[in-house]
Amino acid sequence: MCGQEQQRSDLARRDILAELCARFPGEVGEAAAPRPGRAWATVSREVLRPVTEFLLGCGPGAYLSTITAVDTGEEFQAIYHFWVAGTELNLRVRLDRREPAVPSIMDLHPGANFYEREIHDLMGIEVTGRGKLERLAVPDDWPEGHYPLRKDWPGLPGGESA
Amino acid sequence: MLEKLVKRSQVSSPWLVHFNSGACNACDIEVVDTLTPRFDLERFGVLLKATPRHADILVCTGPVTRQTKDRLIRIYRQMPAPRFVVAVGSCACTGGVFHGCYCVYGGVDAVIPVDAYIPGCPARPDAIIDGVVKLLAKLRGDAPPCAAKNSREAI
């Protein structure tokens, strides 16, 4: 088992949530760490880009796992799942239903490309600051303005397919 | 005369083309498995071809999704007649667990006519071989080797 101890020691798990709160005082809400290796925080979309830049700079190998779009009924949420220094930091951005848009982070992290296209396709969240969002997940003949993961999505016109 | 020749060659060496219309891969790996040493479908003269224009039998896996529907029809039309379609796996037969999903039309028979259904999730290689052999018997005009009377007319 000694080899395994060595393996683990190169993983310095930092308290990334505390660092984030210290770096952006007053900007980070609902900070919670339910268990080791998991952290949750809420930021506004205005600081999303600086926060992303900070997180990606936190140690080697920091990357964006994916972006989840959630429709709670009252609002949309875009949850950015970052793997940073031994912690899965889930960064929530709350969005108004009437105007769901987030700034693109593709220039900071090219790997975000597909995830931004996906939340636009399926939840209709606009991503600003990058060119046209090409379709990624939905079919070519999918009607405009239909976002299947929204809770109030009525289904396809004419009850097409299933 | 020509028809007889075509029929004879189809029965002795049917060429397959495999199309995934939205499957989860499980049936696809089992279809490929039938061609590898353990099961070796090629001993029946079956060859997997790359293009529908060379194929006698279209092996379909998976439910038909919105995006693949037109492509499935196009591939079916590209095949020379007489052509046969085998639906492999529960999804290809009926839509399976994906029945009711917004991007899924249902089984393969929702889009093109199907000659043989091979159920299973995924269909085992043995079942696929059995299905193909029964289809060949049907082409030859024989009664299927073991006529399944009470099950839904599987082949």
Added chain:
Amino acid sequence: MTKYNLPVGPQHPALKEPASFWFKVEGEVIVDVDIRLGYNHRGIEKACESRNYIQCLYLLERICGICSHAHTTAFAQGVEEILGLEIPARAKYIRVIIAELERIHSHLLWLGVAGHEIGFDTLFMYAWRDRETVLDILELISGNRVNYAMNTIGGVRRDIDQAKREQILGMLDPLAERVKFYTDLVTSEPTCLARLENVAPVPADKAVALGTVGPTARASGIKVDVRRDDPYAAYAEIPFEVITSERGDLLGRAIVRLGEIGESVKIIKYALQNLPEGPLTVKAPRKVAAGEAVSRVEAPRGEDIHYVRADGSDHPERVKVRAPTLANLFAVGESMKGAYVADIPIVIASIDPCFSCTDRMIELVQSRTGTSSVMTWEELREYGIRWYGHGHRS
């Protein structure tokens, strides 16, 4: 030089994301790539919202038939985290055993496909024959070769008794021998070296920026492995090495995957020999209290991440799945810039999107004259093999 647009795809039965690639080529060299997904988009995430948790488990198992256990493990773990359930130790070990068997079957499948793509069909047949051993073990344990349905919320559904344990241990050793043989073969056989060495490399910094995961990242020298970094199930108690390679090229990916098979065999042996006694499940309530969880699993292709949000009813409010191929696909697209047309099949196969499907239409459009010719995937594969056969690159 005339530029061509070269569409590859769409029929590409990879996990839940078959892809269509659009290459812009100048002569033999790829200058730009665009990727289009969605051919297998079935709407699973939406479908989960109208099914109860147990039904979801079986639906999510069918996201991908190759890494089905990874998806159900990720989902079950997420739900268990919301419920605050601690599953029995024996269940954790059994989850590990199945996960590692799945990894071996997936990597051997990949080895065969890679062999096929480079025109080395003997390797394809050999690897798939040996893969049958793993499928036999899985069938012995679960009753099915693929889609094992072993997980349930709160544990696993089937036990591995003493007789089965001994039988499985006996089957693993010959497999480990074969893997050693393949490792020697891939690293010394001239065909393999010619087609894999220094092809489409992804340097470490790029691999991080593009968000690669799993063997694709590890082949670029990045030591990421959810099993080690964020241990789940019983991985915290089982010793194993994380295999990496500094090469970054296709050969690196082959070396990493073959190395991982060896580690998986060791993990399975350890888990079988140290299988704790006890029950298989704890009782899970039908309704799940409001909450959310993020669950990560090291699938054969890399990090599989599920987000589950419960609202107190018996069905989830939101399930989000990010399968590893989505993370790797973009990187592989980028890595192909500067590679040769002849390398397209093996480079796409190198991230293990799945076995190469037999019919993918490739359309060559000459942008100047607008004429187009259609090639199938198979023809492109043969083109690649011939091209190398004529010694264009030595």
